[in-house]
Amino acid sequence: MNAAVPAPLPQHAALPLDRRGRPLRDLRLSVIEACNFRCPYCMPADRVPDDYGFDAATRLSFDEIETLVRGFAQLGVHKLRITGGEPLLRKGLPTLIERLSRIAGLDDIALTTNGSLLAAQARALREAGLGRITVSLDAMDPARFREMSGGRGDIVQVLAGIEAARAAGFASIKINCVVERGINDDQVLPLVSHFRGTGHVVRFIEFMDVGTCNDWSRDRVVPSAELRDRIAARWPLRALEANYRGEVASRYAFEDGQGEVGFVSSVSEPFCGDCHRARVSADGRLYTCLFAGDGHDLRPALSQGVDALREHAAGVWTERADRYSEVRGAANASRRHVEMFLIGG
Numbered sequence: 001m002n003a004a005v006p007a008p009l010p011q012h013a014a015l016p017l018d019r020r021g022r023p024l025r026d027l028r029l030s031v032i033e034a035c036n037f038r039c040p041y042c043m044p045a046d047r048v049p050d051d052y053g054f055d056a057a058t059r060l061s062f063d064e065i066e067t068l069v070r071g072f073a074q075l076g077v078h079k080l081r082i083t084g085g086e087p088l089l090r091k092g093l094p095t096l097i098e099r100l101s102r103i104a105g106l107d108d109i110a111l112t113t114n115g116s117l118l119a120a121q122a123r124a125l126r127e128a129g130l131g132r133i134t135v136s137l138d139a140m141d142p143a144r145f146r147e148m149s150g151g152r153g154d155i156v157q158v159l160a161g162i163e164a165a166r167a168a169g170f171a172s173i174k175i176n177c178v179v180e181r182g183i184n185d186d187q188v189l190p191l192v193s194h195f196r197g198t199g200h201v202v203r204f205i206e207f208m209d210v211g212t213c214n215d216w217s218r219d220r221v222v223p224s225a226e227l228r229d230r231i232a233a234r235w236p237l238r239a240l241e242a243n244y245r246g247e248v249a250s251r252y253a254f255e256d257g258q259g260e261v262g263f264v265s266s267v268s269e270p271f272c273g274d275c276h277r278a279r280v281s282a283d284g285r286l287y288t289c290l291f292a293g294d295g296h297d298l299r300p301a302l303s304q305g306v307d308a309l310r311e312h313a314a315g316v317w318t319e320r321a322d323r324y325s326e327v328r329g330a331a332n333a334s335r336r337h338v339e340m341f342l343i344g345g
């Protein structure tokens with residue numbers, strides 16, 4: 001990877017800031033909107049059935065994705081996260097990652113996956129230049145895990161995927177767990193117990209009102225502070241400094257040296273002020289917030305090449321004023337949200 005090589009910038013161009021003075025640093029790129037799971041908090045099977053009508057023809061090609069990422073790197077993006085839907089369903093993903101890993105200015109390429117197909121692909125992804133992996137895992141109990149995946153997932157496969165990733169050289173894997181009160185909050189201690197001491201880091205994510213399908217209610221959110229206290233009562237914790245400004249998870253180390261856990265608290269402790277993330281859906285729409293109603297179609301600019309794409313995306317970013325999590329519930333908070341499976345978290 002070309003970590004030391006700065007992205008070539010057009011002459012005299014300044015990196016864009018949005019209307020709240022936030023630079024563009026991270027890009028979350030969905031490579032596919034389809035998924036082999038139906039997690040009820042994201043893509044419930046009764047709302048998104050198997051014949052929902054996903055169309056592979058709408059997806060950006062690898063050539064288009066490479067141009068797009070090159071343009072975003074020139075605007076200041078240095079971290080790229082590949083997501084979906086389930087990104088490991090996208091054919092030839094290692095080939096794409098290999099192409100993206102050569103883009104100047106990108107110093108971190110990560111992937112978020114449900115892990116079900118990871119065992120077979122971990123080595124190829126590593127060899128292609130993927131830097132980090134996050135695996136979503138909402139329960140340790142096999143039956144509960146299956147329920148949390150909408151009746152599709154097998155925890156044995158996911159754990160085998162995590163092990164294959166470790167064996168392929170991914171050092172510290174992040175394990176993301178969305179916690180819903182009364183649904184899987186009893187799985188928090190078993191998850192911590194399983195991964196403590198392995199070098200992998202479990203991160204608990206507050207159930208969010210993303211999309212339109214999950215019948216969100218605040219009653220089902222378990223605030224991170226409550227989870228942290230529950231964990232600390234069993235395994236004492238000490239707060240860690242953020243690795244960098246704008247880090248999404250707050251981090252805690254186990255006092256006994258057995259690793260760390262993280263908490264993503266976008267409901268109880270919004271972090272919009274440091275939000276440097278853009279999201280692009282598999283069909284090439286740019287979303288400036290996880291809770292945006294609409295995306296900006298990048299395809300027309302993309303068809304004209306990297307310069308046009310970069311100028312267009314910069315224009316969108318400079319108009320950005322999003323801070324949904326800070327105004328959640330207020331009269332001016334939009335009720336229309338893009339689906340999570342279209343932009344991938």
Ligand code: SAM
Binds near residue numbers: 041134135214340
């Ligand atoms: N399919 C992949 C996976 O599950 O890891 C990648 C896409 S998925 C949309 C990305 C992340 O969003 C997952 O970690 C998932 O748990 C999280 N997510 C989905 N719906 C959520 C919700 N309502 N609240 C909080 N996190 C959510």
Ligand code: SF4
Binds near residue numbers: 038086136
């Ligand atoms: Fe699929 Fe990930 Fe959504 Fe679950 S969270 S339904 S695995 S896209």
Ligand code: SF4
Binds near residue numbers: 271273291
């Ligand atoms: Fe960023 Fe929107 Fe989330 Fe705020 S609500 S942190 S602006 S994605």
